[in-house]
Amino acid sequence: MQLHNLTIREAHELLTTRKISSVELTQAMLNRIHEVDKKVKSYVTVTDELALEQARNADERIAKGENVTPLTGIPFSMKDCISTRGVRTTCSSKILENYIPQYNSTVTNKLADSGAVLVGKTNMDEFGMGSSCENSAFFNTHNPWDLDRVPGGSSGGSAAAMSASLATFTIGEDTGGSVRMPAGFCNVTGIKPTYGRVSRYGLIALVSSFDSIGPMARNAYDCATVLEHIAGHDPHDSTTYQSPVPNYTANINKPVKGMKLGIPKEYFVAGMEAGVESALQEAIRTYEKLGMEIHEVSLPHTKYGLPVYYLLLFAEASSNLARMDGTRFGLSVSDGAKDVIDIYLKTRHEGFGDEVKRRIMLGAYALSAGYYDAYYLKAQKVRTLLRRDFETAFSKVDILLAPTCPTTAFKLGEKTSDPLEMYLSDIYVVATNPAGVPALALPAGFSDNMPVGMQLIGKHLDEATLFQVAHAYQQVTDWHKRQPNL
Amino acid sequence: MTQTIDTNTVKHVAFLVRLGISEEEAQKFSGQFSSIIDYFNMLNEVDTENIPPASDIANAENVLREDEVKPSMSREEFLKNAPNSERGYVKVPTVLGEEQ
Numbered sequence: 059m060q061l062h063n064l065t066i067r068e069a070h071e072l073l074t075t076r077k078i079s080s081v082e083l084t085q086a087m088l089n090r091i092h093e094v095d096k097k098v099k100s101y102v103t104v105t106d107e108l109a110l111e112q113a114r115n116a117d118e119r120i121a122k123g124e125n126v127t128p129l130t131g132i133p134f135s136m137k138d139c140i141s142t143r144g145v146r147t148t149c150s151s152k153i154l155e156n157y158i159p160q161y162n163s164t165v166t167n168k169l170a171d172s173g174a175v176l177v178g179k180t181n182m183d184e185f186g187m188g189s190s191c192e193n194s195a196f197f198n199t200h201n202p203w204d205l206d207r208v209p210g211g212s213s214g215g216s217a218a219a220m221s222a223s224l225a226t227f228t229i230g231e232d233t234g235g236s237v238r239m240p241a242g243f244c245n246v247t248g249i250k251p252t253y254g255r256v257s258r259y260g261l262i263a264l265v266s267s268f269d270s271i272g273p274m275a276r277n278a279y280d281c282a283t284v285l286e287h288i289a290g291h292d293p294h295d296s297t298t299y300q301s302p303v304p305n306y307t308a309n310i311n312k313p314v315k316g317m318k319l320g321i322p323k324e325y326f327v328a329g330m331e332a333g334v335e336s337a338l339q340e341a342i343r344t345y346e347k348l349g350m351e352i353h354e355v356s357l358p359h360t361k362y363g364l365p366v367y368y369l370l371l372f373a374e375a376s377s378n379l380a381r382m383d384g385t386r387f388g389l390s391v392s393d394g395a396k397d398v399i400d401i402y403l404k405t406r407h408e409g410f411g412d413e414v415k416r417r418i419m420l421g422a423y424a425l426s427a428g429y430y431d432a433y434y435l436k437a438q439k440v441r442t443l444l445r446r447d448f449e450t451a452f453s454k455v456d457i458l459l460a461p462t463c464p465t466t467a468f469k470l471g472e473k474t475s476d477p478l479e480m481y482l483s484d485i486y487v488v489a490t491n492p493a494g495v496p497a498l499a500l501p502a503g504f505s506d507n508m509p510v511g512m513q514l515i516g517k518h519l520d521e522a523t524l525f526q527v528a529h530a531y532q533q534v535t536d537w538h539k540r541q542p543n544l
Numbered sequence: 545m546t547q548t549i550d551t552n553t554v555k556h557v558a559f560l561v562r563l564g565i566s567e568e569e570a571q572k573f574s575g576q577f578s579s580i581i582d583y584f585n586m587l588n589e590v591d592t593e594n595i596p597p598a599s600d601i602a603n604a605e606n607v608l609r610e611d612e613v614k615p616s617m618s619r620e621e622f623l624k625n626a627p628n629s630e631r632g633y634v635k636v637p638t639v640l641g642e643e644q
Contacts, residue, residue: 160621296607365584376561383562385636390627397638399562407564415563420577422560423549436587438597443590445598478580492598 061086062223063541066132066280069226073120073131080120080131083226084113084175087133091177091224094544100199100209100219102138103146104178109133112175119173128283130173135225137216138179139186140271141260142166145176149262150194150215151184153382153389153409163260164292165229165271172287177225181215184411185379186233186264188212189483191240192474193413200470201243202542203508207467210240213274217244220274222544227275227284231261233268234367235462235487238499241274242462242511245501247528247538248274249281252519253494254299256285257292265374268367268491277538278500278528282306285521299519306525314530315349317523320455324360325486331465333505338461341502341512341531345459348530353455357447362440363489368481369424369437370492376421382409416477441492448493448515457527458515461486462499466508490515498524501537509537549577 061083064072072078088106095101116131136142139149141159143166148154162170169176183193191199191214199214201207202222209218213230217240220228230237232250241248249272256271263269273284289303321342326335346352384390384405391404410418424433451458463486473480490497495518502512516524532538551570554577558565565573619632628635 157625160617160624293609359590362587362590365587368580369584369587380561384627386634387625387627392628392637395637398636401636402562403559403564406562410563415558415565415569416573416576416580418561419554419557419563419573420580422557423553423577423581426557426560433584433587435597436590436592438599439592439595440587440590441598442595443592477576478583481580 062090064226065276066128066226066283069132070128074126076120080113080116080175081110083131084109084133084177087177087225094222095224097205097544098200098202098218098222098224099197100180100215100222100224101135101178102148102150102181102196102215105145105176108145109175109177116173116175125173127172127287129169129287131175132226133175133177134169134227134229135178135180135216135219136166136176136229137182137213137231139182139231139262140165140229141262142176142179145179147179147262149185150182150196151409151411151414152195153405155195155389157388159260161260164257164294165288166260168288169229180213180219180228183212183214184414185262185375186212186231186236187375187413187417189235189239189480190468190473191215192470193411195411198470201467202544203245204467207469207508208243210243210463210467212236214240216274217241217246217248220244220246220276221542223541227273227280229288230272230274232270232272232491233264234371234491235484237272237274238462238497238511238513239484239487241499243467243509245509245537245540245542246274247277247281247498247500248272249285249498249521249524250490250496251285251289251521252299252496253491254297255289255496255519255521257290257295257298259292259294263378265371266378267374268371270491277532278498278525279307279310281498282310282525301519304522306522309522310525310529312526313349314345314527317350317457317527318353318455319345319350320353320355320451320458322355322357322360322451322458322460324357325460329464330461331505334461334464334466334510337503337505337510338459338512342459344531344534348534355451355455355458357451357489359440359443359447360489363444363492364481364485366437366440366444366492367484367488369433370441372417372421373425373434374421376418376425379414379418382406384409413477444489445493448495452517457523460513460515462511462513463487466505466510487513494518496521496524498528500528500531501540503537549574549581
């Protein structure tokens with residue numbers, strides 16, 4: 059038994075029967091991080107001391123039998139855009155390189171309350187802007203399945219850490235595929251919950267109307283366990299749903315027989331890698347064998363998802379990132395500054411990477427007089443149509459199945475010179491966020507030895523069905539159990 | 545509606561978002577912006593006559609609460625991350641003064 063390879067459920071069983079302690083499990087994970095992450099480079103910060111302290115507390119809780127949850131004593135990591143009091147939170151940006159939050163995000167608090175053990179913060183594209191993790195201001199993260207390839211983005215560090223068994227679960231964040239796309243590239247299961255299901259308080263905002271925090275883990279069951287603990291209403295985030303969080307794991311074993319699976323034809327078009335296409339077709343056949351009814355559906359505005367997503371992202375991000383101004387926190391470049399505007403100009407010039415600069419400038423452009431109607435307003439109107447596409451599809455089927463990316467993981471450096479080319483790798487994952495619907499990514503096989511990801515897309519607040527349908531697949535396949543050689 | 549985004553426009557939007565920018569960068573971004581915006585112009589194909597813009601995701605209700613004073617972070621704690629402070633205030637150079 060290798061402790062770093064346990065699922066949450068297995069680790070919980072061993073912890074509560076006192077076969078292992080959280081300190082042993084946590085120390086094993088930290089040792090593995092120090093050994094293996096030299097190659098993968100998924101962590102920006104490793105919190106050895108804090109982790110061992112939390113592990114000792116968890117062991118006490120378990121010994122006393124007090125407040126023991128399925129996450130008590132379980133080592134996890136978190137994307138570095140989620141605030142952790144006293145632990146550096148950088149968004150992988152130079153501008154926040156030394157920023158230590160004075161408060162916890164709601165998700166951080168909830169996980170601490172559940173007794174989970176934070177082992178570190180994971181690398182990402184700067185402020186979540188990217189699809190390969192290559193926009194981190196610090197270093198590239200490598201795909202554990204082939205170190206010459208990217209892990210995907212923007213939660214690339216989280217996906218790589220999960221794939222390399224450097225955490226028992228990890229918390230990512232999905233603004234336009236940032237959980238699902240890297241999950242697909244790294245053979246990991248991950249969910250973008252319904253917008254508003256998980257509190258955004260303490261999440262450093264990219265696109266306030268898209269951002270969704272979600273877990274990544276070894277399987278759908280573990281993701282369901284984590285989501286049960288981090289979802290729910292939060293007075294600090296007025297966009298969170300009041301409705302109670304269902305017990306996802308209790309209903310996860312319900313058979314899928316007779317349920318209607320929709321295949322959106324716009325997601326199965328020319329340009330998809332042959333190995334991805336055949337893996338997806340095989341997955342559809344698997345669901346057919348499980349007794350699901352397969353229906354072709356249409357989401358006619360799919361191809362406009364990408365421009366809608368990016369235009370709205372540019373606009374909201376340009377406003378959200380205005381707070382990085384070198385006066386109250388973060389990097390401050392004031393040498394020779396004659397007034398406060400000079401500090402803004404110098405700090406932001408030095409502190410932001412090229413992709414961030416591009417996006418905030420394009421945001422200001424799309425919002426500026428003369429272009430507002432043509433870009434921002436137009437995108438918000440087409441967003442309404444994207445949303446209606448999903449509503450129409452869900453009047454006919456229970457759930458949709460689609461690839462997470464037209465290809466498997468690409469090579470480091472392959473797309474860095476052309477920003478638009480990089481944007482196009484998000485084509486299958488961006489439409490869900492403007493619509494707000496939940497989607498779960500899971501391993502669907504391999505193409506030339508690289509993992510293929512697929513996603514299930516569900517109705518608003520219907521995460522339960524996503525978990526159920528993903529779990530059914532993972533009971534009859536073992537793709538999600540395959541591990542890279544490191 | 546294809547338009548090129550020239551370096552002057554790039555410098556103008558850079559100033560709007562308070563981003564210092566070199567001549568070299570302005571030239572690089574100008575080319576990239578033109579191809580990105582050109583791609584985005586595909587939205588013009590979509591008929592949006594009588595389509596309302598999306599303004600919310602799901603929770604359309606206003607959320608209200610009493611405006612109560614509650615304990616919050618201390619001033620000292622807040623200023624821990626401030627690059628420059630004096631007597632409990634964040635300190636910056638001249639805010640009001642001559643126009644740029």
